[in-house]
Amino acid sequence: MLDTVKCQQLAESLFLAEQSRLAVAPITEELTNFSIEDAYAVQMHGIEARMGKTNRVVGKKIGLTSIAMQNLLGVFEPDYGHLLSDMEVVDGGTIRLKGLMQPKVEAEIAFLLKKDLVGPGVSTSDVIRATEAVVPSLEIVDSRVRDWRIKIQDTVADNASSARFVLGGRLTRVENLDLSLIGMVFKKNGEVISTAAGAAVLGHPAAAVAWLANKLGEYGITLKAGEVVLSGAFTAAVVPASGDYFEGCFDRLGIVCVRFGE
16 A cells, blocks of 8 residues: 555645646556555545544545446446535535536435444445435535546545535435435426436445445444435536536425536
């Protein structure tokens, strides 16, 4: 594995890229032996550098939950990143494009946990029992790597390309829902751009959360009660422009929306 100093240097490079909005070359072009374990170490250094009195970890996000995206990057499992409090945008709010680099919008289900989930051995049913409620959500992914020219290690190091997230205002209990059958209509400026069901996310969105709990267990990390988990996109991400208005409309769960400005 990379030594601590090198991990810190890479994390700082990604942080400065975000601050300056000047993208960097892929780490995997510089370090051909850069492993996923190295990438998660870089991610953690980056998160620790961002935390402070007014900024804290509020949850996790799961990426690469579709077979198509896994095939595109040549991997066979999802990845994860951390959600910080300064990433959250109010439902119906406006996101300034000037604060981002090369953003894309995704619609997904977010889980609000009432119990800790400690891997390994966490099952889909364990996730359901540990969930207080689910809410519709939008995730805005962004890459600090030039032109999204990423391999799995690059996006993991870059906090799984996290940028912003929006949670809907309606909480729904999960006990009597089959989340794999929940339909979603993704709209841009009032027009339908894609549709899907929860089964698009690893067969069941709670299965993605179970994967996350078990993956975190490998690093001695626990999903904590009170955390929010974005379980993965139902459909392909969409590039926003100034003035665009996005809605994720979920059967039985409600609607979440956000607007983009300059």
